[in-house]
Amino acid sequence: xPELTSRRGLLFGTAAIGAGALLVxxxxxxxxxxxxxxxxxxxxxKPGKAVTxxxxxxxxxxxxxxxxxxxxxxxAKKYSDVTLEITEGSNDTAAQIGQIETxxxxxxxxxxxxxxxxxxxxxxxxxxxxxxxxxINLDRIFNTPQAYRCWIGGDNYGMGLNAGHYIGExxxxxxxxxxxxxxxxxxxxxxxxxxxxxxxxxxxxxxxKKVARQAAEFTVESGQAKMAQLLQAQSKFDxxxxxxxxxxxxxxRAIEQAGRDDFLMVGGAGALSAFQAIKQxxxxxxxxxxxxxxMAASAIDLARALGQGKGVGGMAxxxxxxxxxxxxxxxxxxxxxxxMSTGFK
Numbered sequence: 230x231p232e233l234t235s236r237r238g239l240l241f242g243t244a245a246i247g248a249g250a251l252l253v254x255x256x257x258x259x260x261x262x263x264x265x266x267x268x269x270x271x272x273x274x275k276p277g278k279a280v281t282x283x284x285x286x287x288x289x290x291x292x293x294x295x296x297x298x299x300x301x302x303x304x305a306k307k308y309s310d311v312t313l314e315i316t317e318g319s320n321d322t323a324a325q326i327g328q329i330e331t332x333x334x335x336x337x338x339x340x341x342x343x344x345x346x347x348x349x350x351x352x353x354x355x356x357x358x359x360x361x362x363x364x365i366n367l368d369r370i371f372n373t374p375q376a377y378r379c380w381i382g383g384d385n386y387g388m389g390l391n392a393g394h395y396i397g398e399x400x401x402x403x404x405x406x407x408x409x410x411x412x413x414x415x416x417x418x419x420x421x422x423x424x425x426x427x428x429x430x431x432x433x434x435x436x437x438k439k440v441a442r443q444a445a446e447f448t449v450e451s452g453q454a455k456m457a458q459l460l461q462a463q464s465k466f467d468x469x470x471x472x473x474x475x476x477x478x479x480x481x482r483a484i485e486q487a488g489r490d491d492f493l494m495v496g497g498a499g500a501l502s503a504f505q506a507i508k509q510x511x512x513x514x515x516x517x518x519x520x521x522x523x524m525a526a527s528a529i530d531l532a533r534a535l536g537q538g539k540g541v542g543g544m545a546x547x548x549x550x551x552x553x554x555x556x557x558x559x560x561x562x563x564x565x566x567x568x569m570s571t572g573f574k
């Protein structure tokens with residue numbers, strides 16, 4: 230069999246960048262009547278079959294969620310063959326179910342759903358799949374794989390793991406180093422996963438001890454209040470990991486008000502304000518660990534490929550994958566310029 234040379238472009242990188250992938254190319258010595266086993270077109274930028282994508286997410290009451298909506302809309306506009314039907318979004322599960330049922334009744338080709346509550350919306354995901362509408366489940370996962378064709382989302386455990394390793398490497402030569410943690414909402418599984426990853430990473434550094442942890446609520450106000458409590462209780466520590474850059478705005482206010490600059494801070498998610506502070510490099514915030522909202526753009530790419538019956542660039546399979554977990558890259562002053570355009574407000 231002649232050798233096949235892959236010319237597909239990568240669709241999914243660290244931050245899920247790139248508008249699409251190139252079609253597979255073949256070497257000149259391939260016979261026309263002997264196609265390669267994996268010579269299947271991958272989705273690319275060229276107009277193809279028209280696809281109507283229904284998009285339903287929660288209410289954009291947080292910078293990251295607003296960025297999710299923006300990424301979906303901007304990606305859909307890049308494709309002349311995509312029509313995006315987007316709902317207003319709601320944190321009320323009954324309301325979001327109603328919005329998704331409206332999209333099902335409109336008979337969209339593919340659904341992209343970021344559920345306010347994955348468990349509560351599982352049934353409507355199943356309803357869409359049974360109606361012959363494939364579902365791209367974005368980030369907050371449904372209870373059963375039967376409710377979606379593909380899941381794509383962030384790595385909460387990986388966020389904590391990479392934050393812990395970054396801090397660990399910075400403090401590995403310091404005796405009796407102390408770290409503290411400003412977590413998110415403790416009733417969310419994602420918060421528990423982020424903390425578990427952080428704790429597991431720190432196990433690799435016996436000289437480092439986590440001495441305090443406070444749970445905030447992913448808001449500026451809660452970040453400021455809980456950080457103030459941590460600062461009052463901990464007169465001396467070497468590093469802070471904050472789960473969320475939005476609540477980190479409040480945390481930085483509390484740090485400034487306390488006049489503290491004797492530790493390093495690592496954030497989480499990838500807000501533009503965090504990137505700017507990291508680049509300026511005149512405060513305690515030295516890095517943030519990504520939870521990229523560009524996953525919504527990639528979900529549109531996947532939905533389009535699914536609707537057109539195509540595969541994903543850079544992969545040999547005929548079909549899109551069943552699940553994709555994005556990487557939680559650490560952004561510091563060495564690479565912040567690369568990620569600046571992805572920062573959310």
